[in-house]
Amino acid sequence: MTILNLVFIVFLGVLFFIAYFHISNYILDVYGNKTLKRFNFENSIRVIVFIAPAFIVLFIFILYPVFETIRLSFYDKFGREFVGLYNYKWAINDPEFRRSILNNLVWLLVVPTLSTFFGLVIANLADRIWWGSIAKSIIFMPMAISFVGAGVIWKFIYEYRGPDNTQIGLLNAIIVSLGYEPQAWLTIPMWNNFFLMAIMIWIQTGLALVIFSAALRSVPKEMLEAARIDGASELKIFFSIIIPYLEQTILVIWTLITIIVLRIFDIIFAMTNGEWQTGVLANLMYDWMFRGGGDSGRGSVLAIVIMIGVIPILAWNLYKHRQEQKI
């Protein structure tokens, strides 16, 4: 496809949706008033016109797939024959699956906690320093970068050369200058997971940081002043006032990062492709979507396991929504 064609279909694609809304509403404005208003149909048709595209997309891309994935998890690799719990039994007995689940759990434990922690500490530090906003910008910047881009950046940090060569990876250069042997960091089982997690923490701390910075403004200044006059140390203020005050925000950020980490795929796919025991569920699922011509049964089971991880959060969100509706 030539570039010109590409530009053309991009325009056409966007124009299509604008035209849909404009033309249908125009027709409704011109003809609807006379014939339909009497029966109060105009409003109902307008609702359908407004909602239809979004609802159809929502149905095709989210609602239907959720049920279809659940159905497929009970079917064979082509989705044709019912096999009961076979795929689930396979998963439980598969060492790769167990490894992935374990890795996912470690990721879920480490990344949201450390990102939230660093975000909170940095937000608090930057809040009181005149060059704080520049510092925040810099730490927030990785949020704009793709996971793959971040992968390249960090692969360069972890780069390994044999002991006889000059190390061009920063980490090994430091290690060598301290008199140790260079290491191929990404191939050391178990530890390599933490080197990959460092990348994610590097990215997600920025997210936590900006949200905390916004939330910090809601902490009453008088309370902090009063504590300082009473001689409380900054550390004490941090633990006794700021953390309790931001409890809700901490929870929100922690869940937010948890959701992102649960479906983490790009970093591992780009850095190790799941080798050296770094695989997580999303990578295993991608693998099974195409491995041996693709196995929709096993792939679906893996998707469902990821889904199960978010169900508590989903339920909590719905519960909170209900509460708000009542007020």
Place this chain on the structure above:
Amino acid sequence: MKKFSISSILSQLLLLFFVIIWIIPTFGLFISSLRDKDLLAISGWWTSLTTTEINEIYRMSGMESQIEEDGYFKIKGKLFEVNSGKKIGSFGITSKKINEFNIGDVAIFKDESEVLLDEDGNYEWRSRTQFTKKKGKRLFTTSLSPPAFTFENYREVLFKEGIGRAFINTMAVALPSTLIPLIICSFFAYSLTWMKFYGRDTLLAIIIASLVVPLQMSLIPILTIYNDFGQLFGVAAKSYPGVWMAHTGFGLASTTFLLRNFLKSLPNEMMEAAKVDGASHYDIFLRIIIPLSIPAFASIFILQFLWCWNDLLVGLVFLDQVPSEIILTAKLKELLGSRGENWEILTTGAFVSMTVPLFIFFALQRYFIRGLVAGSVKG
């Protein structure tokens, strides 16, 4: 008072520490992308401002190029083209002693031929007897290379490695994938906020539930639909419109949710007044809602655009990995596999892929942050 200033210095130092840790990886990548590729392969980017020592092996020309002069048979030549100011410091004729001779020394081989070398790589190899070998002898040089920065890597990556085309492809994926959800979700959010109809609350609850559904749940069924659709109509299963709609689907819940939160904050009286004046919902939408929503649109546009630009999985699953369709992140991943040792290509490619996000980040940071903060209220 004194205690306060000590703690202030401490917190400044601590923050500085964080900033340095956070900036170094990106900074290293940026510097590396501008370095000469030969230097990049053999020295760390932190040495880029100092002169680098390079050890190289060259082979002199063979018998064809010999000439007779002053009673000698001579082979003259250049070890390397005149380049970025590389200066040879010392050289050797065996791999065991690569620093045996200095410039100006005459090195004598076992066959009693002699070689003279200057610091620019010009050599004169002479012998009393005629040269008979097709291949010349090897010279081991140690040269000092001054800091060298170049845009050559960018030229190569953009035009030879296909990153330039991938950049355009990514734009063709990301722009519609941002605009389409923005268009359809703004109508959706409007009706969820300002229109009364049966099932509205259920629909809202579905949106909130969809916010956290991982996109992995959709991959297999959507891929099946696309394959069936392609077969039924005899078109390609993987195509740009397919990716747009997939991104629209995956971004729909959050876009609608954010827009609805914004619309809810607009004063009800305004809509009522317009309605009394006989404005239809579409009039209200065009004349009142859109102008008021520009800041919200900007935030959501940035969030969704960056999401689509940085996405790998959707582009990998719903597009063919061919030059006319491959997106930047997929291309980078491909290069990581095939050109894993060519750091000049990887670092430059990564930086090219980051230009748009970084531009948005620095130019529109305010909207970006506003969107993130608004989006996090519920998660």
